[in-house]
Amino acid sequence: MRLEPINNPSFGRKLVPSALALSATIVIASLLAMIAGANPFSVLGLIIKGAFGSKFALLETLNRATPLIFTGLAVAVAFRAKFWNIGAEAQLYAGALITVLLGTGALAWPSGLILPVIALIAVFAGANLLLVPALLKTRFGVDEVVTTLLFNFIFLLFISMLLEGPLKDPMGMGWPKSARLIPEARLPRIVEGLRLHWGFALAIISALCVWVIQTRSTLGYEMRAVGLNKQAAGFAGIPVNLVLVKTALLSGGLAALGGFSEVAGLKGSLTLDLSPGFGYTGIIVAMLALLNPLGVVIAALFVAGIFVGADSMSRAAGVPTYLADIMLAVALLLMVFAIMLTRFRVVRD
Amino acid sequence: MDIIDILFTASFWAATIRIASPLIFATLGELICERAGVLNLGIEGIMVSGAFAGWMAVYSGTGLWVGVGVAMAVGMLFGLLHSTLTVPFGLSQHVVGLGVTLLATSSTYYAYRLALPEVTSPPKIVAFQPYEIPLLSDIPLLGPALFSQTPLTYLAFVLVAVVGLVLYRTPLGLAVRAAGENPAAVAAQGLSVTTIRMGAVIIGSGLMAVGGAFLTMSAFDSFFFEMVNGRGWICIALVVFGSWRPGKAMLGAVLFAAFDALQIRAQQTSLGAQVPYQIFLMMPYILSILALVVMSRRAEVPAALMVPFNKGER
Incomplete structure (x- = not known):
């Protein structure tokens, strides 16, 4: 197996790996929530609601960001x-x-x-x-x-x-x-x-x-x-x-x-x-x-949202808040992998 | 008691060897990775995962050595993850390493909370007990310090010799060192750089996890959050300090541990009453940085450290 650089990546190649990486992160988080004995849909819902669902939640997220x-x-x-x-x-x-x-x-x-x-x-x-x-x-x-x-x-x-x-x-x-x-x-x-x-x-x-x-x-x-x-x-x-x-x-x-x-x-x-x-x-x-400075603002809001949301989810669903850290670690590893895929083609030899 | 007097107590030297043991396991693990050309910043998290996995296995009823095996297996799994991303796919070793540390730490804490939801103080296991080596342990001062330690400590020191022998006296060791110095030459020999590097990272990560397990299964008898507390990062400094050689790295670990044991005891002296305890706690980290400054000038860094190898690329 080896890597071949792609000179002009298509729009799909730029987008699809990152989208897959984020989806995979959500799937893994759901599985972990199930291991903890909770309903994955309600856990994810509670995270989103806890992060952005009310004026108080949103301000908390902005402060954390x-x-x-x-x-x-x-x-x-x-x-x-x-x-x-x-x-x-x-x-x-x-x-x-x-x-x-x-x-x-x-x-x-x-x-x-x-x-x-x-x-x-x-x-x-x-x-x-x-x-x-x-x-x-x-x-x-x-x-x-x-x-x-x-x-x-x-x-x-x-x-x-x-x-x-x-x-x-x-x-x-x-x-x-x-x-x-x-x-x-x-x-x-x-x-x-x-x-x-x-x-x-x-x-x-x-x-x-x-x-x-x-x-x-x-x-x-x-x-x-x-x-x-x-x-x-x-x-x-x-x-x-x-x-x-x-x-x-x-x-x-x-x-x-x-x-x-x-x-x-x-x-x-x-x-x-x-x-x-x-x-x-x-x-x-x-x-x-x-590493884009304007992207940092969006990423910080996303990361802060996961932390704030996980805190409130943990209180409601009893799943440990460390789920937030796992999600971020998985997202990080999958994203660097996805970015590599936008620039290189994996070739079998 | 005076600082000088401390140096002549057997308990000081015994503590030094005990503190050095987990550092030796993890430093050897990191050294193997770096010798093959891969910087493994997952070390801190892998140590946390090993500390929990080994302890949890014993707590659930397995034998102590099975616990060590479980810790090693968990470390190897994280090593597999790290090396898959960094070796064939050539991703940034800095980013992947920090990601693995975060993943290993957070998933360990998650597992701990799930396994023991309602505990305020973590339960204890029956840890490894000191084994007094007949005759040798009767030597004054030296005996109690060196020869009345737990089996895991003896294993750490034996491993230094084993890793040294394998690295410098076997074809396998030559291949590992060459993968870190000149991967193209390894590939020209018809060997797979990918396999060698991945193998080195997986084995090395297993040793890091055993280093973590030492904390919960030999030094203490239960698992605490933050118990690894930067030991992994210190091991990375020790690899540089030891110029990527197992014997020198072991000396570095013992020196570092002696300093750590000394600062703990110095806090109880008349000096400790005047100086804030944080100064003593800072000393090991400051020492590590100074050691890096002194050693970096003449260190023989593996030439291909952190350089991904992609077949067919010139």
Whole structure:
């Protein structure tokens, strides 16, 4: 068996494998629901209803999608240049940390000033956190997959240390939790009365900016060139290492903005369970979006919908919520397989 | 107690060997995959699945060794999935590996919730017990540390020698190493690169799962969420640290384990009273990164690592 590239894939070839991959994901999820002793149709119905079925459900999904758009963008930007940033989790916490460091009273400015300043410094912190693995890669050839992964563990322990030490809220009844942000440092709601904050709008704007950078700027061109073929990019005069470092800075900054948005928009303080793995889920979001920044928004809504829907389904049908994670893993694996099928023909020899 | 005193206690060295054992299984597994040219980032999830499968089998009434076999079989299944996608179809080893980790972890947790819906604290099994090797275990300091461990620990160290011998002294090992260095040459010999690589990933994944099973069947006696806790990622660092050689990787695992055992004990000392415990917990991860920085410069990376091989392509 071998693979033959297809030069001009037909419309059907582009569409059918992906559609089959999503259908197969639903079939597998149904089988798993049956193993758990539930009716698969009602389980799938409950997931959809729990995610999009009411105004409350929809807002919950949009809120859950917000950090995933940021981490999804962070991963998409990095993976496009084949810089394997698996550390969006830590970078998100870096942004969250800056938000509580500056937003709990250290800066007593009006909203219009304090929010942009905190957001910028958060971006700076997240970018710098990824700068270390990036430089270790370009200077010493250390694989960034392992370093960014290990950084997640180190940085979460660091946050835990701060939350049990200098950052601990004296009013927190002994919980490892930071003080609450001052009202000026909170992101307001987009519409008064609806539980959706400006972080969501910021996420959409970020997606548009990344799309512009990727399709309309020299840096975007260089990032794609480095991702496609490092040697060729080097021969063409592209400073490969510099492009990788810039990519890392952009990626880390985007993830950190997600941390800022979660704390300033939703939670109001920092705890160790701020992120239930948004950084890792961002990888799935980015892959399902085929690394396209605008696709990230749609993929994040889809992924957030499955999580929110599975939570409410689990309460109603008694099927473990881990069904959501299995569905996403299966969807991820089948989608990369489907994408391969749109570009290659499998030939028997 | 002082830090220096800790180094001269038998319990410290016994703990070091115990902590090293699961790392050795999983590091050998990853090493076999990478030697054949495939990076297996499924390791973390495969360890979780092995930890659950082995423990669950014993809990349902099988013998301990059958449990190890069940864990290995489950790991091999995930290895089959990983290698089918990455070897003949040449999909991104990064993405597939992370996908396998997610799938193995979530399906394990799903199975756990279905098998034991109403438990607050997981039930215990009768785990592997230490077996004192006659005579050798009577040596002071060394005896209790090295020769009064569980059979699974002895197996881990025996496997280092076995994997080393197979890799460097047999035609099979040569074929595996060549698949990771120069797959075209392997194909020119009339051997199937696909079969060799898939086989290596399947066997390697089985060993990773046994590494996970060590946690629930030898180090502890029940299954907890998050119990693998990044050990898989550390094993990937250990493979680099060991320059893709089984013996060196074992030394790395023991060194790492010694550090881990030391930090646990250092928390109880007067130093531990002043320094936040998180600093101690961070140390193993920081050490891994430093080791990578030092070793990456002279590491002999398999030349075809992460390079898919497609017959008929030049």
